[in-house]
Amino acid sequence: MKKIFFIILTIIVIIAAANVLLPENPVITQDLSIDTSDVIAGKFLTTESGWDKWWPGTKTGYRQYNFKGTKIGIDKMTNSSTYLKLKKDNLTFSGKISYFADAEGSVKFKWDAVDENNTQFLSRITNYFKTQDAEKLVGEILLTLKHFLEDERNAYGYRIYLNHAKDTVLLVSANTYPIYPSLQAIYNTIKTLQHQAGSQGAKQTNFPMLNVTQTDEHEYQVNVALPINKRIIPFQKTSLNNIPKGGNLLVADVRGGQNTVNNALVQMKIYMTDHRLVSPAMPFQSLVTDRLAQKDTSKWITKIYYPIL
DSSP states (O other), X not given: OHHHHHHHHHHHHHHHHHHHHSOSSOEEEEEEEESSOHHHHHHHHSSHXXXXXXXXXXXXXXXXEEETTEEEEEEEEOSSEEEEEEXXXXXXXXXXXXXXXXXXXXXXXXXXXXXXXXXXXXXXXXXXHHHHHHHXXXXXXXXXXXXXXXXXXXXXXXXXXXXXXXXXXXXXXXXXXXXXXXXXXXXXXXXXXXXXXXXXXXXXXXXXXXXXXXXXXXXXXXXXXXXXXXOOOOOTTXXXXXOOTTOEEEEEEEESOHHHHHHHXXXXXXXXXXXXXXXXXXXXXXXOSOTTTOOOGGGOEEEEEEEOO
């Protein structure tokens, strides 16, 4: 009799504990901090085209997605949230993914959802472990989003990263042109600078640098610079500039012709705006490839440097 009593008592305790500890409705709550900007967060979380790019599973229809057999349907999108339903087994979780500013340079994403149809006590017990599986799946989805957004190539088309200045002396030539300068004109200027540096025993320390800025409809300001290892006496129409050693430089590696480089410059400006960065000086192209020698523009390699504070 005592054995039966203890068994019945144990069952009663388990049921009572389950009734107290388990939520009345199955609930999913997951959050994750991602190193990105709120602009990029909105672009990829609250637009269908954004979802199509980062979603780890398959798209099955208009605003309908599948991941490991679990169905997700988007109901609506606002400026900061995506409202959706997640269907797994016999559970249907209604909720939303929202984003908001977290620590500097990061955004927190939060997925909250509840199944309001499973309110019976027995449902709490039978669906508890299913809810845990659904929550793990949501964690996987958010982790996929994190990996996607923290790769700048997905958001801006190029790998953009921070580096520090090493070259401290620049021999610079500044000229204006009525049209965009030809490659021959640019490389003639580079050769002139190399001759000036060599005549005074200075050595080139890195690739030639270029900045072209259109100042009005018929004028282009062209700055060509040669990194050298020491200060020299500049010739006429040239000057010496200094890049502070250790200064912060935003860098993008670009493969392609001048149009590709120009697009990368635009994307870097957008990146700086998104991340609230300020540049104290003009950007410049580091001409890794000798463009005169390499006629195939798809093989040109250019590093773009943007000084930032």
